[in-house]
Amino acid sequence: MSGKSFAALGLIWVLFSPAAWSQSLLFQELYRSKTEPQFHASHKHATSAWNSPLGKHSTSEFSLTSQKLKCEFLKECSYKVQANYTLENFEKQASFGDQLEDPDFRGLLSWEGDHRYLMEFGVNSPSDQPFHSFDETTISFNAVWAPLGNLIRRKENYWLFVANYSSTRSFLPGIPLPGFVYVIPTESGWTYSLGAPFLTVSYVNFPKWNFRVTGGPYFYSTQLSYGPPFFNGGIESSWRQSSYFLYQRTNSDERIYLDEKELAAFLKAPVHRKVMAELKVAYVYDQKLKTGESYSRTTQTDLQLGQSAVIWLKIRASLDSPVNR
Structure with a gap:
């Protein structure tokens, strides 16, 4: 992911769901748009765990995105759909069992006029029991309202205006919320992003250092x-955190939050x-x-899960489009 795409992620991370937005159709379309179908898979496996009452914790994620298709009712319009699935697995039983799941389905509509407009549903x-009732859904x-053109290569400062609605957001659920981000690229390779309440700084010196x-x-x-x-x-x-609803809650x-910090070394290669x-x-x-009802308003004593060593493998593949066969 480029420095400028991380700049926009800062605001989105604060207002909305970080786990969902970094992989969302809308975010992908803004900064790394693909026309062909895409398949993503990852597995984070704990090889060792210390001081954890639930033992080793592993996470598997899968995502399948359709090809970009043209709309019939608007010029310069396209759409695509996506299915995602996340599985959190614990070695030992907790109050909710040993698994948490997140099946996710979404669609994106994008079109261009004087600016670029993107909407995701x-x-x-x-x-622990997905779609058991509407309370777990x-x-x-x-x-997003964005300027036209390739944002990664853009040299001028620009605004992104964002709106979000979520029926279960911990902050003002069921109420549409606006947001913004102002991105400042520089000739030296540094990019600064300002919003409320976050700050992003990045440096790109292709094809060498990236920070x-x-x-x-x-x-x-x-x-x-x-x-x-x-x-x-x-x-x-x-x-980072991810949150889940337990279907037997009163x-x-x-919701429960899986909260963790991480230090890692990585290698990406084709x-x-x-x-990739x-x-x-x-x-x-x-x-x-x-x-708790939010991350900062807890109703029970935190359950400490200790530390762990993990190996994480991610695969991203572009698939052949059945339309083009």
């Missing part, structure tokens, strides 16, 4: 790498003409389960 159910809508850091309330992410996008290696550090607004792979080894620490 989604439904997902992060829970999230309906979401996201929209970025993003920070805000309850998250940070930083990465230093060397090499072009298709073959590079480096180190990174992050603090408070419908309550394994085929249309297949990333191998990561990481030390995951300060892991915990938090329960």
Whole structure:
């Protein structure tokens, strides 16, 4: 991911769901648009765990995105759909069992006029019992107003205006929220991104060094790498959360948060003409389960999950379009 795409991610991370947005159709279309179908798969496997009452914790993720198709009712219009699935697996039983799931389905509509307009609609159910009831189901809508052209290569400053609706957002659920980001690229390779309440700084010296850091309330992410996008290696550090609804909870607004920090080294390389792979080894620490209506308003004592050593393999493939066969 480029420095400028991480710049936009800063605001989105604060207002909305970080896990969903970094892989969302809307975000992909803005900064790394593909016309052919895409398949993504990743597995994070804990090889060792220390001081964790739930033992080893592993995560598997899968994503299938359709090809970009033209609309019939608008000029310069396209759409695509996507299906995602996330599985969190624990070695030992917890109060919710040993698994958490998140099936996710979404569609994107994009068109151009004086500016570029993108709208994404989604439904997902992060829970120990997905789609058990409407209380475990999230309906979401996201929209972006952006300038025309390739944002990664853009030399001028620009604005992104964002709107989000989520039926289960911890902050003002069911109410559309606006947002913005102002991106400042420079000739030297540094890019600065300002929003509320976050700051992103990145540096790109293609095809050599790449650096970025993003920070805000309850998250940070930083990465230093060397090499072009298709073959590079480096180190990174992050603090992130993912949230799930337990179907037996008494408070419908309550959720559990998987909270963790990570230090990692990674290598990205092509394994085929249309297949990219990333191998990561990481030390995951300060892991915990938090329960509450929001991350900052907990209703129970945090369950400490200790530390772990993990190996993480990611595969991204471009598929042949059945329309073009």
